Amino acid sequence: MEDALTGSDAWRAYENELEKYEADTKDDNPKPIGENNPAVKALFGYALESDTTGARGHVILSDLYLEPKQDAEKVFSHVAIDRFTGGARDGMLFQQKAASSDAFTLDIYEKEVLRRKIKTAWEAP
Numbered sequence: 001m002e003d004a005l006t007g008s009d010a011w012r013a014y015e016n017e018l019e020k021y022e023a024d025t026k027d028d029n030p031k032p033i034g035e036n037n038p039a040v041k042a043l044f045g046y047a048l049e050s051d052t053t054g055a056r057g058h059v060i061l062s063d064l065y066l067e068p069k070q071d072a073e074k075v076f077s078h079v080a081i082d083r084f085t086g087g088a089r090d091g092m093l094f095q096q097k098a099a100s101s102d103a104f105t106l107d108i109y110e111k112e113v114l115r116r117k118i119k120t121a122w123e124a125p
Helices: 007-025 038-044 116-123
Strands: 059-061 073-081 088-099 108-110
Touching: none
Parallel strands: none
Antiparallel strands: 059 108, 073 088
8 A cells, every 4th residue: 555646645746747748739820719819809909018119909899898788697505526536625605696688789890991801790690
């Protein structure tokens, strides 16, 4: 039994191996998602950083307010999970309230100087 690993030791060993794998397989060319996507930058803008000037986006989305149907709210009770043991965390019960609505309005404002390709993307079905 001296060669046995406890659960936490096994988890650490697994994490260390996973980090080695990620370091070996890391792509030097990041995929065009989020801040690496030029279309996302053009639509929503990007932050000022040391090597960029930053820019405001071409699109503004309004706040969204739902008018819930009567008796359309449901409360879900959850127990927080400990990320290391996978078990329930002691004293960490929480609740979420979900509401539903038949319809809502989302206003999208765009700059008039928006390029034709970006405008076409917003109008696509």
